[in-house]
Amino acid sequence: MAEFKDFEKLDIRVGEIIKVEEFPEARKPSLKLLIDFGDELGIKKSSAQITELYDEQSLLGNQVLAVINFPPRQVANFMSEVLVLGVYNKDGVVLIQPDRKVAKGSKLG
Incomplete structure (x- = not known):
């Protein structure tokens, strides 16, 4: 069973999607997503199976939550640097997003 200290090891931050490309x-x-996590963390790349x-x-x-550490x-010819978080739904993956705009790089807590 996971313990709280295991959760604390994850660095989950808010980023803003600034570029999207198909990934055939x-x-x-x-x-392919390019996500801006603010001045401190910069721009990171992610591959996401969210096409449905x-x-x-x-x-x-849009702002999304991602594990950055x-x-x-x-993934094929692409280096994915962060894991964008989503919830599996019968229609496809639904991204986890803050319910209002927050500063880029804000940490889940």
Whole structure:
């Protein structure tokens, strides 16, 4: 069973999606995301399997939560630097977002 200290190891931050691209090289339908986590953390890349519910127009400018302290992961020809968080739903993955705008880089607490 996980303990609270395990949760504390995760660094989960808010970022704003600033660029979205199709990712045809991925095995499963995915999008490439460029996410701005503010001046301290900068811009990070992520691959996300969210094509059932999202496209470029619906994502640009949205804030999302992501784990920023996992090691980078190679996905096809792309290096994913952060893990964007979502909830599995019968229609596809629903992204976890703050219910109001917050400062980029804000930490989940």
